[in-house]
Amino acid sequence: MLLHDVVRASAALAATRSRKAKTTVLAGLLTAAPPGELAAAVAFLTGQPTQGRIGAGWRTLAAVRPEPxxxxxxxxxxxxxxxxxxAAASGSGSAKRRADVLGALFGRATSDEQDFLFRLLTGELRHGALEGVMVEGIAAATGVPVEAVRRAFMLSGRLPATASAAMSGGSAALAEFRLELGRPIRPMLASPAESLADALxxxxxxxxxxxxxxxxxxxHRDGDEVRVWTRTLREITRHVGELVDLVRSLPCESVVLDGETLALTDDGRPRPFQETMSRFGSTREEQVRALLLRPYFFDCLHLDGTDLLDAPLRERNxxxxxxxGEHVMPGETEPADPEAILAGSLGAGHEGVLVKxxxxxxxxxxxxxxxxxVKPxxxxxxxxxxxxxxxxxxxxxxxxxxLGARDPDGGPPIMVGKTFKGLTDELLAWQTAEFQRIETRRDDWTVHVRPELVVEIELDGAQMSPRYPGGVALRFARxxxxxxxxxxxxxxxxDAVRATVRE
Incomplete structure (x- = not known):
């Protein structure tokens, strides 16, 4: 399959907001792709090479871009x-080797193909929401139920592998994907509720x-081997030795646990989120001096040879x-006074409650x-x-x-507002350096960046407005x-932003 076919499909995806049209484009490309090129085609169209990061940034690519x-x-x-x-180049002379290979690659590419490769390798094609559309495209191309594709993807964490299995073996091949010790699965997520009473x-x-x-x-624990991942499935085992030791001491031979970890003050209140996250980048030597992390587990997906993914929560509990044991997230099953649990969480310095x-x-x-x-x-x-x-x-x-909200149909983020409120001097300095590292273009007043940084915004709802493409604007964002x-x-x-519009 020519790269040109993938580039043409990418352009067609960008040209339409229709989820059905996107699915049709993807199904057509997947059907036409030879088995040996299917995984790479899927990876390219979902915005990431099969190798992940290849060690070449914007400046390297700009310097090696020849005539098309x-x-x-x-x-x-x-x-x-x-x-x-x-990606494999390393050691002395690796920078030149990367430049030579990329120069030769770009020299064989047309102008449109160069643009596509540049955006692919700099992260500008990484619209994660396109994963959902790709799942539907795989289902349409193979005739298998979309839920079967979605489940296989969530268990494998790899869309290219999921697509290859669906195309070669249909539903039976997809059913072979299981929870495996040592291979993380994508976490279950929560939706917001207006109030505790509404949620109950x-x-x-x-x-x-x-x-x-x-x-x-x-x-994940398998015997004495323990591994730990973040919500984005980045492995952090070597940075969190105290969590590894704790899980290794639990009364089991194998287990998969889902939970939260955070650093606490001496009086048991949560330290700022950034302090917890800073531990994930620590070296082994720094761990001795770093703040200790405390885990709170709220789900069990496997225990001593038994998979519990499909078991009801009451059984997993x-x-x-x-x-x-003592490391279970505080809470109660069918509590007599749920408001007391919410008050206790807020009083301890936490965000609110989850109702499951x-x-x-x-x-x-x-x-x-x-x-x-439920968060106040x-x-x-x-x-x-x-x-x-x-x-x-x-x-x-x-x-x-x-600020942009995610397009559920796989398009680029949709702008919904601006804010400078809440930015400390430390954040201003950090984002000024970071934004210039990931910038894509600039004018006299504005630096545009790759859409890869997520920021949590407090707001007083939204209002209908023609000012931004989504038809809504944030109110008092901070x-x-x-x-x-x-x-x-x-x-x-x-859709989540629109749901906050006050009548």
């Missing part, structure tokens, strides 16, 4: 092989537990309490209505699109943020914090 070819000739497999060679009314019999301002973790349907299975990777979060302060996770240079005491700093534990695929959608 006049006719398309590059194949998908040739591009994949070249990127593999770049919607769900019926439920668990009500603290919602902490920590970092999501998934822990029994397993959780048997294995995690006792009869629900674990929907890996889904943000459904089986888990509902309304917040949204949005994507930074650009920033404007500041004035007055903020002169020389990138300050006013342009920056709470950046969310390095989230990627753009986990940002709130434009």
């Amino acid at each position: 070819a006049t006719e398309p000739a590059l194949t998908v497999s040739e591009v994949d092989a070249a990127l593999g060679e770049v 009314t919607e769900l019926g019999p439920a668990v009500v537990e603290y919602k902490m301002d920590g970092a999501r973790i998934q822990v 029994v397993a959780l309490r048997a294995v995690a 349907d006792l009869d629900s299975g674990y929907a890996a990777g889904r943000r459904g209505r089986a888990w509902l979060k 302060v309304h917040t949204l996770d949005l994507v930074v699109l650009a920033a404007e240079w500041g004035h007055g005491r903020r002169t020389g700093y990138l300050s006013n943020l342009h 920056v709470l914090r950046y969310r390095p534990d989230k990627d753009p695929a986990e940002a709130d959608t434009i």
Whole structure:
């Protein structure tokens, strides 16, 4: 398959807002792709090479971009092989080797293909929401139920592998994907509720537990081997030795636990989120001096040879309490006084509560209505699109943020507002340096960036407005914090922003 076919499909995806049309484009390309090139084609169209990061940034790519070819000739497999060679380059002379391979690759690419490769390798094609459309495209191309594709993807975490299985073996091949110790699955997510009473009314019999301002973790233990991942499936095992030791001491041989971890003050209150996240980048030597992390587990997905993904929460809770003991997230099953649990969480310095349907299975990777979060302060996770240079005491700093909501149909983030409120001097300095590292273009007042940073915004709802493409504008938006534990695929959608509009 020619790279030109993938580039043409990418352009067709960008040209339409229709989810059905996007699905049709993807299904057509998948059907036409040879088996040996299917995985790479899927990876390219979902915005990331099969190798992940290849060690070449914007400046490297800009420096090696020669005159384009006049006719398309590059194949998908040739591009994949070249990127593999770049990713594997290391040691003395590796920078030159990467430049040589990339220069030769770009020299064989047409102008449109060069543009596509440049955006692919700099992260500008990484619209994570396109994963959902790709799942539907795989289902349409193979005739298997979309839920079967979605489940296989959530268990494998790899869309290219999921697509290859569906195309080669249909539903039977997809059913072979299981929870495997040592291979993380995408976490189940919660949706917001207006109030605790509303959440309890919607769900019926439920668990009500603290919602902490920590970092999501998934822990796998197989005998003495323990591994730990973040919510984005980044492995952090070597940075969190105290969590590894704790899980290794639990009364079991094998387990998969879902939970939160955070650093606490001496009086047991949560330290700022950034302090918890800073541990994930610590070296082994720094761990001795770093703040200790405390885990709170709220779900058990496997215990001693038994997979519990499809078991109801009430059954998973029994397993959780048997294995995690004092490290279970505070809360109660069908509490007599749920408001007291909410008050206790807020009083301890946490965000609120989660209300979870006792009869629900674990929907890996889904943000459904089986888990509902109740927080007194309304917040949204949005994507930074650009920033404007500041004035007055903020002169020389990138300050006013342009904020975008996720397009659920796989398009680029949709701008919904701006804010400079809540930015500390420390954040101003950090984002000024970081935005210039990921910038895509600029004018006299504004630096535009790759849509890869997620920021949590506090707001007083939204209002209908023709000022921004989504038809809504944020009211009194204020920056709470950046969310390095989230990627753009986990940002709130434009529908979530519209849901905050006050009548």
